[in-house]
Amino acid sequence: MPILEGQGVTKYFGGLAAVSDIDFHVDQGEIVGLIGPNGAGKTTLFGLISAAHVPKPGVIKFKGENITGLKPHQICRQGLARTFQSVKIFPNMPVISNVALGVHFGNSGQVTSSQAAEKAAKLLEFVGLLEMAATPAKDLTLVNQKLVEVARALATNPEVLLLDEIMAGLNSTEIALAMELVSKIRSQGITIFMIEHVMKAIMSVCDRIMVLHHGKKIAEGTPQEIATSKKVIEVYLGE
């Protein structure tokens, strides 16, 4: 049974279908990639899963239960966390408080503030930001701010993690590190659904890839299949 599943998921903004009748599923332990040209509806789909938007019509199921219509904080507390394409950290808070908030209010149950700080420190070590724990988050580079977001999302103790373009704007060394990080997260038993434009990264790290175009799913398969799919190549390179 898939851990995350969508049926006929649709979202209109005004008259425009940003996401149109998409069926998808993510199995436990998988890394699934979501690609597509700009404006294809990828981030909107993530917004629908994380309840920033409500699909109309359409159903989203998490661990077999219908979660459509729940509030974002309820989704998070059930074990579904996300990061944002445009970084949304708490700028004036120290990095460690950014992460500790995730521990306090996520899916970890009641913790004391020292337990929260301890877990936050562990997560910062995990993403490689422990030395910057006391720095206000706004003073970090964009790359590190994205890592803060990843640590904060992990702090909510998710079973499924939605990563929205964590590699955008990274150089090749940083991309290699980010890929390693994604694998490390998966090896902790967390299922990953990720949007990415960096093809090299997504092809090597994902088990399966979905392609969106104009709000519709146009292809799905292993990286191999996607790389050789005529339809996908047409969408990306033109006919």
Added chain:
Amino acid sequence: MNKLPSISNNFQVRGIVLLIGLIILFTLPFYTPIYTSIFLSAIFMYIVLTSSWAMFSGPTGQISLATAAFFGVGIYIAATLGNKMPLPVLVLIGGLGSAGLALLVGSLTLRLKGVYFTIFTFGLLELMKFLLLWFEITFTGTRGRFVVVVDYKTVYFIMLVILVLTLLTSYLIRRSKYGLALQGIGEQEEAAEHIGINVTLLKVATFGISAFFMGATGAVMATRWTYVDPYIAFNMNYSFTPVLMAIFGGLGQFFGPILGAIIFAYLEEILITQFPYYYMLLFGIVMVVSVLYLPNGLAGLVQKWRSREAGGEHAHS
């Protein structure tokens, strides 16, 4: 190695200072002139209004101008039920009435952002004022009410108790995970929602708690006036003054609003008695200067001095 004892020493010193301060405040009316108690009651009132305003608006950055509405509800409850109940019960009802109103309007309107929220809260004040006016004229046939007068010592002591409770609540919220969450909501509301914070509930609850103290204060202070009508009870000055006091004192820190309220209230008293004709003008000048040159308020200034003394490496922040 010596760090721990010195920290606990520091803690003890602070505790003793706090205790002595409280003892002085609680015994003050017995050996000082009446004027001192009355003046201090007014200062306590301003500290409560400012601190409870800052409880919600400080971390979330959502500027509420409903303080006078909640204060006024307390006043009117005291005016209406004053001859039927003892003052402490009245204060409790005043607080609960205001909190109830805050929970109601909060759950309806806290999704409003920025200036829209501010204007709505100001509208609430006007709405309450004219609703009451209409009610009094239509149903009770009066325009104002006489308030049962209570002696100044009782007012002083109840105000002091409310003050202590307000500051304690404000301090505890600030130190708790909810304080951090409120700050998170102020800095990046969308992210706060997505890491499991029930933004609506937390905002509405905090708004309600802050209104409780405003209403309770209104119920006590109403007894200082012999007569109230909706224009007196819902005076917009009580919405604006706490905002100015909090900004003047510094919103970022626990002591900011307290400091702001004390100095501001004192300044007001002096200016009004010494320069009754230029009072507003001087007041305005002080305000403009403090906004221009003290962006983090008095508390920010104090912190700057402290960190300079502590070695200077944080002097820039």
